[in-house]
Structures are given as structure tokens and as C-alpha cells.
Amino acid sequence: MKLKRRSKAIGDFSMASMTDVIFLLLIFFMVSSTLVVPSALRVLLPKSSQQTNARPVTRVTITPEGEYFVGVGNGEDRQVTFEEIDPFLQETLDQNPDMFVALYADEGVPYGEVVKVLNIAVENRYQMVLATRPLKE
Structure with a gap:
């Protein structure tokens, strides 16, 4: 019995090149996802029905331990004392006059600590945003 060889029609194509492209995309996304650095500080933010769409330039974070x-921006957060917050914010304001500050305070932080940071913002007329998480998570 003689087998007939089928010739390739115009509509036939090899899936090998498509598979190569998919694997290259997979490798690209795996490598590029390691470049995204999430904030290393984990704080449980209080819930709120209102969320801001603005992206803060500067962050102040208060951990549950009171640290x-x-x-600034995508830079890494560094630990400071309370007295170092005001000079840091003033230095950042000098570099970026349109700056605003996001305050990330864990919901377990005493209210007085949050007010102390807010007082710094009021005294220096910084634009301050309180970071919260949505009610529906």
C-alpha cells in the first residue's frame, strides 16, 4: 500500500513558532514581575468608603509598634525618629513644591500618634492624604 504525501495548503501553518512566542512572553513576564518592588511595610489600614485616586509622592508610615x-516615590522606606519627619518632609518639599504626603497608619496605632504627624502637615501647610483601604475587600 502506497501512502500519498499531502502537500501543505496555504491555510496550514506550523504551531511551533506560536509556541515559541508564548514561551518567550511567559519568560518576559516572569522576569519583569521580579522588578516590581512592593512596599515592604505591612500595615493594616483602617477602612473607608472614600478613596483617593492621586498617587502620593511622599509616604509616612506608622507601624503598630509605633515605628x-x-x-519618596518608588524608593525604599527608611526608619526615622519622630523628630526626623519634619526635616525629611521639608527637604522633599524643596525638591518638589507640588508634593503631597500620604500617611499610612496601622489601625492599631493610637490616635494621638496620627494627630502628631497631622500637626506637622498643618504647621507647614503640606498637602496630606490619609491612606485607607476600601470597605469591600
Whole structure:
């Protein structure tokens, strides 16, 4: 019995090149996802029905242990004392006059600690945003 060889029609194509493209995309996304650095500080934010769409330039974070951290843009947060917050914010304002500050305070932080940071913002007329998480999570 003689087998007939089928010639390739115009509509036939090899899936090998498509598979190569898919694997290359997979590798690209796996490598590029390691470049995204999430905030290393984990704080449980209080819930709120209102959320801001603005992206803060500067962050002040208060952990449940009462530690203060500051950061700018995509930079890494660094630990500071309470007295170092005001000079840090003033230095950042000098570099970026349109700056506004996001305050990330864990919901277990005493209200007085949050008010102390808010007082710094009021005294220096910084634009401050309180970071919260949505009611529906």
C-alpha cells in the first residue's frame, strides 16, 4: 500500500513558532514581575468608603509598634525618629513644591500618634492624604 504525501495548503501553518512566542512572553513576564518592588511595610489600614485616586509622592508610615518610616516615590522606606519627619518632609518639599504626603497608619496605632504627624502637615501647610483601604475587600 502506497501512502500519498499531502502537500501543505496555504491555510496550514506550523504551531511551533506560536509556541515559541508564548514561551518567550511567559519568560518576559516572569522576569519583569521580579522588578516590581512592593512596599515592604505591612500595615493594616483602617477602612473607608472614600478613596483617593492621586498617587502620593511622599509616604509616612506608622507601624503598630509605633515605628516611623518615610519614603519618596518608588524608593525604599527608611526608619526615622519622630523628630526626623519634619526635616525629611521639608527637604522633599524643596525638591518638589507640588508634593503631597500620604500617611499610612496601622489601625492599631493610637490616635494621638496620627494627630502628631497631622500637626506637622498643618504647621507647614503640606498637602496630606490619609491612606485607607476600601470597605469591600
